[in-house]
Amino acid sequence: MTATPGDEVDRIVAAWHRERPDLDAAPLQVLSRISRLARHLDRARNSAFAKHGLDGWEFDVLSALRRSGNPYQLSPGQLVAQTLVTSGTMTNRVDRLALRGFVERSPDPGDRRGVIVALTPSGREVVDAALADLLARERDLLSQLPETERDQLTATLRGLLQPFDR
Template identity: 65%
Template sequence: MSAEPDEVDRLVAAWTHERPDLDVSPMQVMSRVARLAHHLDRARRQAFAEHGLEPWEFDVLSALRKAGEPYALSPGRLVQETLVTSGTMTNRVDRLATRGFVERLPDPSDRRGVQVRLTPAGRTAVDGALTELVEHEKELLAELDDEHADVLVDALRVLARRFA
């Protein structure tokens, strides 16, 4: 592992020089997380684009795929899984249905309800995009050994609890 100074080190040093009255040490973590998030977002978009998907399409299709057989959820459950409004979800399901990736079916447990189900074409698209995404993510993490990756996972888990 390289301990060479990086751009964040230079940024923190500049702020420390300019604002010695302010503890800018949180930037050591948060600026790196922000920069990594930017690179991850690019990798995600590239992985999805290689399979003809937008990030939001992957989010909906992956929620259905993760649900297991028969790969169907209610629109309300999809809203919970993807953290969007019901109006947004209706639009997204309409667009995915037009592409042949999902279909609406009557809810077998509620005559008034519907289920959104992944089609074989949707499953192929989401499975391909997921495989590509995992490969991109492996590349981004390639410089971490297992021990460092485990420490990072634990630290990020602690930080993420605040938002759960």
């Protein structure tokens, strides 16, 4: 009797090995797990944000502003670079966040045609609360791993991401 594979990825890889023994499915062992983990993390993150009335994209924009430091403001171009969306998408996002009172626009003193997007006190309050909840949830998720394994995983994932960040 054959041992049952350990998780869903093991079952998927075994099925591909059975159906396409001519292909090396080894990359799936790592990357399918990362993909599946990313989906689970997205659900956990969305749950943490929803508790504070935020969507994930709202948290992304607000947290980019919050991380920028006092006075918590960036140009739309800087927000685009940090959140990896198009300028049209960012315009729409800033409009929606401004309607909620989380950000405000002001003229860019260094560029007559430009604007600056600034975090409002209510935006700062909601992003700070959402971040605290998110970190607590993520800390719980990682608590299963010893610190040395977390450090190794951090280094390994950093190495995998570097080509994309260039």
